[in-house]
Every structure is written in structure tokens, then in C-alpha cells.
Amino acid sequence: MAQEAANKFIENVCNHLVRNMNITKVEEHFKETITMQRQSAATSMDFWDMLMINMLYFTENEQAWEQEFLNMLQAKEWLKPSALEEELLMHQMRIRQQVAEQLDAAKNLFHKQYETEGMTEEAIIYDYAYSSAGHSMRMDLLTVLVSTPEQSKILFDADPQETIRIVNGYIAYHTDGLINKTKLH
Secondary structure, three states: OHHHHHHHHHHHHHHHHHHOOOHHHHHHHHHHHHHHHHHHOOOHHHHHHHHHHHHHHHHHHHHHHHHHHHHHHHHOOOOOHHHHHHHHHHHHHHHHHHHHHOHHHHHHHHHHHHHHOOOOHHHHHHHHHHHHHHHHHHHHHHHHHHHOHHHHHHHHHOOHHHHHHHHHHHHHHHHHHHHHOOOOO
8 A cells, every 4th residue: 555655646746747848848948958969069970979978977867866765765764955956966976077987988889889779860869858858857856755755755655666666667658758749850
């Protein structure tokens, strides 16, 4: 029962996060961001690399986010919003540094991937948008949970790993729905 109640709560919070989303504005935001990155790149390969590096950053952030979320669920205590923001900023700075240090190795891997997987610019753009939207939704969700600790404590009675799995499922579902409604290429 506790897991079912937690799952329903997560579903409601995720629905709340996307309910008033304006697809046109989301599409415009991504088009502007992608255009700026394209204009700052010397070649199309550089442009693809920029998007891939951002995806690497989002993936690393997802792991840090998951760990912070798991820590709070296991401790059965929400961080204060300002403390969470500070923790996540520290993770982001560390991840930026790590990604910067791995830049050349990452680009070599990307270039092999472009060839072996026959990646297209359109696929990379949509993958980037998906990663970016998922990252934003994760951050927004955690902010809502720590900002409403009394309501969110319902999650403490459920299994932490299962709760994270359910959250990731809802984020993937909503991100898919959002990105599939956009025209980015």
C-alpha cells in the first residue's frame, strides 16, 4: 500500500509539472539554444560534439540527482530547498570539471559513434532535447518534493529504489511526450 500511495503521489507531482507546459515555448527554447550552439561551432562536427558533451553532462547529473534523492529517501528526511540547491550546484561544478577533463577522450568516442552508428544530426538534436528536458524535470521534481516536505513525506514509507525507478519512468514518459510534440529540425 505504501508503494502504491507513493507512486500515485509521484504521478500527481509529475502531471502537475507538465500540465501547464506550453509546447510552442518549449520548442522555441530548444530551437534558440540549438541555433546558438550551431552558430558558435566552427564545423558541424563541433556542433554535434557540443550537443553530445551536454548530454554527457546531463547523464552525469542524473546520477548525482539520483544519489541525492536516494540519500533523502533512506534518511527519511528532506533537505531544506537551499541546502539541496547547494548540494546540486556542487555536483554540477564537479561534473563540469570532470567533463572538461575528459573532453578529448569523449570526443574521440563520439566520433567513432557517429561513424559506427550512422548517427544523424536530427537524432543528436532530439537526443539532446530529451536529455535536457529530463534534466530539467528531475531538478523541478526534487525542488517540489523538498519544498513541500509534509506532503512529500509519503515517499518515506515506500521502497527507495522502487520509488526512484517509478520517478524515472514518469520522467521518461513525460519527456518522450513533450519532445515528440516538438519540431526541432
